Amino acid sequence: MSSNPLKPIAQTLKFTEPLRLQSGAQIRDYHLIYETYGTLNADKSNAVLICHALNASHHVAGENEKGDTGWWDNMVGSGKPVDTDKFFVVGVNNLGSCFGSTGPMHANPDTGKIYGADFPVVTVEDWVDAQKRLMHALGIEQWAAVMGGSLGGMQAMAWSVRYPECVRHCVAIASTTHLSAQNIAFNDVARQAILSDPNFHGGHFYEHGVVPTNGLRVARMIGHITYLSDDDMADKFGRELRPIEQGQIREGYRFDYGVDFEIESYLHYQGDKFATYFDANTYLLITKALDYFDLAQAGRTPVRENDLDLSTVLQQSQAEYLVISFTTDWRFSPEHSHDLVQALVKNQRKVTYAEIDAPHGHDAFLLTDERYHNVVRAYFNNISVGGAQ
Amino acid sequence: MSSNPLKPIAQTLKFTEPLRLQSGAQIRDYHLIYETYGTLNADKSNAVLICHALNASHHVAGENEKGDTGWWDNMVGSGKPVDTDKFFVVGVNNLGSCFGSTGPMHANPDTGKIYGADFPVVTVEDWVDAQKRLMHALGIEQWAAVMGGSLGGMQAMAWSVRYPECVRHCVAIASTTHLSAQNIAFNDVARQAILSDPNFHGGHFYEHGVVPTNGLRVARMIGHITYLSDDDMADKFGRELRPIEQGQIREGYRFDYGVDFEIESYLHYQGDKFATYFDANTYLLITKALDYFDLAQAGRTPVRENDLDLSTVLQQSQAEYLVISFTTDWRFSPEHSHDLVQALVKNQRKVTYAEIDAPHGHDAFLLTDERYHNVVRAYFNNISVGGAQ
Numbered sequence: 001m002s003s004n005p006l007k008p009i010a011q012t013l014k015f016t017e018p019l020r021l022q023s024g025a026q027i028r029d030y031h032l033i034y035e036t037y038g039t040l041n042a043d044k045s046n047a048v049l050i051c052h053a054l055n056a057s058h059h060v061a062g063e064n065e066k067g068d069t070g071w072w073d074n075m076v077g078s079g080k081p082v083d084t085d086k087f088f089v090v091g092v093n094n095l096g097s098c099f100g101s102t103g104p105m106h107a108n109p110d111t112g113k114i115y116g117a118d119f120p121v122v123t124v125e126d127w128v129d130a131q132k133r134l135m136h137a138l139g140i141e142q143w144a145a146v147m148g149g150s151l152g153g154m155q156a157m158a159w160s161v162r163y164p165e166c167v168r169h170c171v172a173i174a175s176t177t178h179l180s181a182q183n184i185a186f187n188d189v190a191r192q193a194i195l196s197d198p199n200f201h202g203g204h205f206y207e208h209g210v211v212p213t214n215g216l217r218v219a220r221m222i223g224h225i226t227y228l229s230d231d232d233m234a235d236k237f238g239r240e241l242r243p244i245e246q247g248q249i250r251e252g253y254r255f256d257y258g259v260d261f262e263i264e265s266y267l268h269y270q271g272d273k274f275a276t277y278f279d280a281n282t283y284l285l286i287t288k289a290l291d292y293f294d295l296a297q298a299g300r301t302p303v304r305e306n307d308l309d310l311s312t313v314l315q316q317s318q319a320e321y322l323v324i325s326f327t328t329d330w331r332f333s334p335e336h337s338h339d340l341v342q343a344l345v346k347n348q349r350k351v352t353y354a355e356i357d358a359p360h361g362h363d364a365f366l367l368t369d370e371r372y373h374n375v376v377r378a379y380f381n382n383i384s385v386g387g388a389q
Numbered sequence: 390m391s392s393n394p395l396k397p398i399a400q401t402l403k404f405t406e407p408l409r410l411q412s413g414a415q416i417r418d419y420h421l422i423y424e425t426y427g428t429l430n431a432d433k434s435n436a437v438l439i440c441h442a443l444n445a446s447h448h449v450a451g452e453n454e455k456g457d458t459g460w461w462d463n464m465v466g467s468g469k470p471v472d473t474d475k476f477f478v479v480g481v482n483n484l485g486s487c488f489g490s491t492g493p494m495h496a497n498p499d500t501g502k503i504y505g506a507d508f509p510v511v512t513v514e515d516w517v518d519a520q521k522r523l524m525h526a527l528g529i530e531q532w533a534a535v536m537g538g539s540l541g542g543m544q545a546m547a548w549s550v551r552y553p554e555c556v557r558h559c560v561a562i563a564s565t566t567h568l569s570a571q572n573i574a575f576n577d578v579a580r581q582a583i584l585s586d587p588n589f590h591g592g593h594f595y596e597h598g599v600v601p602t603n604g605l606r607v608a609r610m611i612g613h614i615t616y617l618s619d620d621d622m623a624d625k626f627g628r629e630l631r632p633i634e635q636g637q638i639r640e641g642y643r644f645d646y647g648v649d650f651e652i653e654s655y656l657h658y659q660g661d662k663f664a665t666y667f668d669a670n671t672y673l674l675i676t677k678a679l680d681y682f683d684l685a686q687a688g689r690t691p692v693r694e695n696d697l698d699l700s701t702v703l704q705q706s707q708a709e710y711l712v713i714s715f716t717t718d719w720r721f722s723p724e725h726s727h728d729l730v731q732a733l734v735k736n737q738r739k740v741t742y743a744e745i746d747a748p749h750g751h752d753a754f755l756l757t758d759e760r761y762h763n764v765v766r767a768y769f770n771n772i773s774v775g776g777a778q
Contacts, residue, residue, distance in 0.1 A: 023644035120644070180622070180623055181625070181627055181652040182619045184628070185610075188610070188653045189614065192606070193582060196603035214586075217585070218581055218582050218607065221574075221581065225575060225578065230569060230570075239568070239683065255411075257510075260681075263570040267577060268581075292649075
């Protein structure tokens, strides 16, 4: 076990061949940015792909050149649950993101102008197709595992049915096979906040030199409420009032529309911060990718009701599954995972399911929790013993 | 039992004496608009006050002059659970509302200008104080019952501890003794959407001839999601796509940021409709009244942590209580009602508690459900037999 912290260097791969998207549109002359951790073994059997969720990137682990720690650094690294002493781990930034891969703030090769709102709506399946090209470029024929939390888990599931021969293990954490009406409703309201911000300019705000900050801020606040559990919010903030200044306790309400409660202060901070770095067009397209995902349809267009069911689609898969949910996650509650597990069992697929009793809601998949990490560690140890080395 | 439908006529009562508010501010030369149903008996012992929630008014039951049916017409009327053949029912519109009583769109007598954002922030306790003046003006010394759902239930509870001698029965439905951090968070985001709409103009949009429609629309959509249960949304909308036109089924996704799903269409409709009639300043102040309410503090200012507890405050009450919650209400879940019931039991107060297994979330308190209505009917029958007639 190496004690050196990971110092990944982001790499860029350019693709000239057009990628046909699920919408029918194509994207060409695009690039993907990625990082790798650990060493690919001789038979190239120890590669793990980590897929990211809404607000994350290719920078999964270690400390990058800017000094930023990766978003899943507690999960991926030397001696960690996904052990980079054993596995060659790939983190990739998805198309349409605002963290490096081709996205709405890049130039459209057809017009020479910034894409903005003209960047095509991409789906989970489109991301998987782009990731497959990266896989081949890295000389990998099959992933030991594809893994992700939330939206990242959807990509892992999509891999397992879209390219069954390329995935030995599918690890889907705090995820779902499809969004519920309530999930879609929250995404919709967040989008409406952005779309109706006068600074959005129909998605072409770059050329106006402005940012739809208010819309992004409200969108993030809505999202953030759904990432935390009710209990966790109660424990952390309750009805505590915000001090007037550091150490100066407020003795009663303000009786105006400023910040009374700590929870408001926290949400405003989260919203303000997010609006400084996240792209509004990226927010729109990622939430659409979430809404559109439906594993039972396995990327088919047009989507038809009752055309297929989850169990039928999973017959295509050859992978073994690790599915993990968290008891207080009300965004993608354990019931969402049960649907997947039941369909896998029905198809006599190998599946390990863990429902972790954790207080932190949806965000739990990013946090350090010994029981959760031990489940992942044990699973990856088995993969490694099973011939990944 | 009369078979004539109620045909209430709204009445207005002007108050010249200033009302001191919890904030320390005063409001003078205000009016309250109200309706009454049924007949006050000789000893004035059969009066019931109905308090309204966010999006409602004094028009509780029957058909008014505009032909609009009251918001609780399934609950209040001849032969209905709150039977107007036995009870004299009063519906009152609260201060700060946009449905008739003095509010932000009225003139401030001190300046002659429209209040707008200068309308004082009022609390549940302030509303109760104003309602008490109305009670006296109607020649009533004690309510047989004060009753409300959601925010209306908070007013009923506040009455029972603020004016114990004036309330024989307190009926609190789908309500809470205080908002949770998550409840406050949702209100906060809704307010931020309004406050950051450029058409809000710091609350003085009336003089600009505009309405912060986008902010109101987003605020209402957020609220609406919290009124419905996850299951109810799934049953009603699921992942159904919106037809392109009437009868024309969509065969796949749009791949743009228009409306794909029925749930989006429904929310937009609700948001658009609300923005045409509801006042933005009223929305802000009512959500603040919700956030500020804390029965354990019983309207004390400043609010101090641990100064008082619910059980201590309820020792002041002389009323009997009917408390009702709904299993799928996740805005004010049954746990919120349990807190109240436990504190009442601890104080050996008479309390009837019903937890109704209903699928419709928070909105259930407004809907017709036989078991729910039978509980209310039986309770009011007992009040009536007990000497209200």
